[in-house]
Amino acid sequence: MISLLLVLLSSALCWASSHKPNENIETLMDNVLVLRVPYGQDSMKYVPLTCGETLQNQTVFWKKNGQELDPPLQGNQVSVLVEEMNGGNYTCHLGPDGKYLNHTTIMIQLYPDNRTVILEERSNEGHIHCSSPNYQGIFHCTWKRTGSRANAAVLLVKAERHLETLSCQVDADGSGVHCHNASCLFEEEQHRISLTVYIHSHSRLEAYRKDFFLRDIVRPAKLSDLRIRDGKVFSWNYPDTWDTPCTFFVLQFQVKVVDNHNSCNSEKFLMENITAVREYEVNVKTKRYVFCVRAQDMYTNGPWSPWSQCIVNKHHVSC
Numbered sequence: 001m002i003s004l005l006l007v008l009l010s011s012a013l014c015w016a017s018s019h020k021p022n023e024n025i026e027t028l029m030d031n032v033l034v035l036r037v038p039y040g041q042d043s044m045k046y047v048p049l050t051c052g053e054t055l056q057n058q059t060v061f062w063k064k065n066g067q068e069l070d071p072p073l074q075g076n077q078v079s080v081l082v083e084e085m086n087g088g089n090y091t092c093h094l095g096p097d098g099k100y101l102n103h104t105t106i107m108i109q110l111y112p113d114n115r116t117v118i119l120e121e122r123s124n125e126g127h128i129h130c131s132s133p134n135y136q137g138i139f140h141c142t143w144k145r146t147g148s149r150a151n152a153a154v155l156l157v158k159a160e161r162h163l164e165t166l167s168c169q170v171d172a173d174g175s176g177v178h179c180h181n182a183s184c185l186f187e188e189e190q191h192r193i194s195l196t197v198y199i200h201s202h203s204r205l206e207a208y209r210k211d212f213f214l215r216d217i218v219r220p221a222k223l224s225d226l227r228i229r230d231g232k233v234f235s236w237n238y239p240d241t242w243d244t245p246c247t248f249f250v251l252q253f254q255v256k257v258v259d260n261h262n263s264c265n266s267e268k269f270l271m272e273n274i275t276a277v278r279e280y281e282v283n284v285k286t287k288r289y290v291f292c293v294r295a296q297d298m299y300t301n302g303p304w305s306p307w308s309q310c311i312v313n314k315h316h317v318s319c
Helices: 002-019
Strands: 025-029 032-038 044-050 060-064 077-083 088-094 100-111 129-131 138-142 153-161 167-170 176-180 193-201 204-212 224-229 233-237 251-259 271-275 279-281 288-297 308-313 316-318
Touching: 025 044, 025 153, 032 044, 044 100, 060 077, 077 100, 138 193, 153 167, 153 176, 176 193, 224 308, 233 288
Parallel strands: 032 100, 100 204
Antiparallel strands: 025 032, 044 077, 060 088, 088 100, 129 138, 138 176, 153 193, 167 176, 193 204, 224 233, 233 279, 251 271, 251 288, 288 308, 308 316
């Protein structure tokens, strides 16, 4: 008898625990609820759904992912049992075969560590890589899905700096986002940009966040008008996309000469130097070599631009 009472009491406590208000349920956006469940533990949670405030006295029936529920679920305000990662799209209808009224998508997010498996992590960069060609506030961030989650889709992107919400547009292939920070480019940055990407694979939702100053991601474009005169003096101009005046946005340049069978990224070089002048005289014995030059913001020591190069083969030069 005592054992039976203990079983009944345990069942009642479990039912009450499943039905009590869940602080781990969040409304992420219109029609999307996020249920956070602990990683590595069996999860069974009831999630409350509402079809609509004006439908209180209507005969409302629910479906999950387009299929009728068994047993049928009826009512304007209901609770659905979500087990493990088994979320889905719940639609409410006027009658068993009636017209569509509303929907709520339940996404599952593991906590407390977010337990990410959708995006690949790049060494020294995390899951998201961001870059900008100048200080005008436009930047582009990219990511790469893992092979097993190639069909994962972006659900939402949030970008903000302090009290300002930034405008963003997700790339057509879902592998990046373009954003614009309208703050004046001559202002000293006091606050970081915070970018959060919500991406899902079926019902599994993962959030990826990156915080950065614009000055940390500004990467100049390739240098323009690279040319040679007198057979050994190379000159170039600032990138067309770089900010002006150049006295305020100053670049420094890395110049390198490598053997003609090596690339500019080679650690074997005939000469290498850093200069702030937009020309360089090469004095090497060989008549076959590659002249390489790239740019970096002098004051922030941020990312280097891609290499620009001239291939020298005796009297023939290709830039």
